Amino acid sequence: MVSTLDWNGKLGEMWANKVEAHDRLLGPIGDVGIALLGDIKGKRILDIGCGAGATSLAMATAGAQVVGVDISENLLAKAKERDLENTCTFLLSDAATADFGEPFDLIYPFDLIYSRFGAMFFPDPVTAWTRLRDQIVSGGKAVHVCWRDASLNEWVTFPLEAVASILGDEDTKVSPSGVPGPFVWADQAVFTDIFERSGWKVCAEQVSGDILIGAGPNAVADAVQYAMQVGPLGSRIKTLEPDLRNAVMSSLENAMKSKLVNGQIRLKTEGWAITATA
Numbered sequence: 237m238v239s240t241l242d243w244n245g246k247l248g249e250m251w252a253n254k255v256e257a258h259d260r261l262l263g264p265i266g267d268v269g270i271a272l273l274g275d276i277k278g279k280r281i282l283d284i285g286c287g288a289g290a291t292s293l294a295m296a297t298a299g300a301q302v303v304g305v306d307i308s309e310n311l312l313a314k315a316k317e318r319d320l321e322n323t324c325t326f327l328l329s330d331a332a333t334a335d336f337g338e339p340f341d342l343i344y345p346f347d348l349i350y351s352r353f354g355a356m357f358f359p360d361p362v363t364a365w366t367r368l369r370d371q372i373v374s375g376g377k378a379v380h381v382c383w384r385d386a387s388l389n390e391w392v393t394f395p396l397e398a399v400a401s402i403l404g405d406e407d408t409k410v411s412p413s414g415v416p417g418p419f420v421w422a423d424q425a426v427f428t429d430i431f432e433r434s435g436w437k438v439c440a441e442q443v444s445g446d447i448l449i450g451a452g453p454n455a456v457a458d459a460v461q462y463a464m465q466v467g468p469l470g471s472r473i474k475t476l477e478p479d480l481r482n483a484v485m486s487s488l489e490n491a492m493k494s495k496l497v498n499g500q501i502r503l504k505t506e507g508w509a510i511t512a513t514a
């Protein structure tokens with residue numbers, strides 16, 4: 237279960253140790269979300285659940301005034317470390333309950349809210365998104381990106397199917413939608429209901445893309461390492477005995493070879509880009 241506590245504990249620590257891998261996975265859909273914000277030059281933007289800061293930094297580079305908020309100390313430390321020129325304001329705070337005006341001396345109210353997989357973990361989402369609506373200018377936009385159903389996401393299903401004969405069906409089932417975790421907003425009806433009950437007008441578009449999971453002279457080995465680090469497979473094989481782990485690696489290697497095209501291995505992703513208007 238993903239809870240707010242976990243993000244400031246083991247889960248946040250795990251993410252902080254795999255920042256590059258997660259940026260690689262979430263980068264393409266995150267960029268689609270940033271593009272949906274329109275011209276952000278000079279705009280005041282709240283980046284919710286900014287994690288290690290990749291999106292905050294990208295928006296600041298494009299000329300926005302960005303406040304990145306997160307509850308994970310580990311991830312925020314990474315964000316500050318990466319912000320070599322102090323272009324963003326990073327806040328350790330719970331976005332569901334924080335008051336971004338007083339006592340912080342910030343750029344406020346916000347013109348825009350953005351989140352790459354960071355604003356769907358609130359225990360009481362309707363109260364949180366109602367409060368957030370009060371912290372944005374009238375008619376302001378919030379853009380949130382997240383995955384559609386796990387079964388539609390090849391980056392999830394392909395590695396799991398490749399090792400199903402070794403780990404068994406139970407350990408290689410795709411993650412269900414709607415439970416706390418990366419697919420909690422996979423069902424359009426779930427987030428639509430939350431935004432509408434919080435007073436936002438909402439529309440969502442499907443985003444199809446792919447991620448480069450293997451490249452370079454050892455593209456297959458790169459893809460195997462990648463599949464063993466991120467997503468449902470990555471988290472399920474952490475404690476495997478060495479023999480089983482080797483079998484998993486060799487099965488993944490065979491599977492990844494079949495995906496090698498022009499020296500690269502890419503797996504498909506399916507997500508949502510949600511635009512809510514205050």
Ligand SMILES: C[S@@+](CC[C@H](N)C(=O)[O-])C[C@H]1O[C@@H](n2cnc3c(N)ncnc32)[C@H](O)[C@@H]1O
Binds near residue numbers: 262285330331
């Ligand atoms: C899936 S990660 C995404 C991180 C980052 N947006 C990215 O794309 O790399 C979710 C992030 O949301 C943060 N988060 C979860 N609940 C939060 C809350 N109530 N307030 C602020 N941040 C929260 C977590 O600490 C974590 O950094």
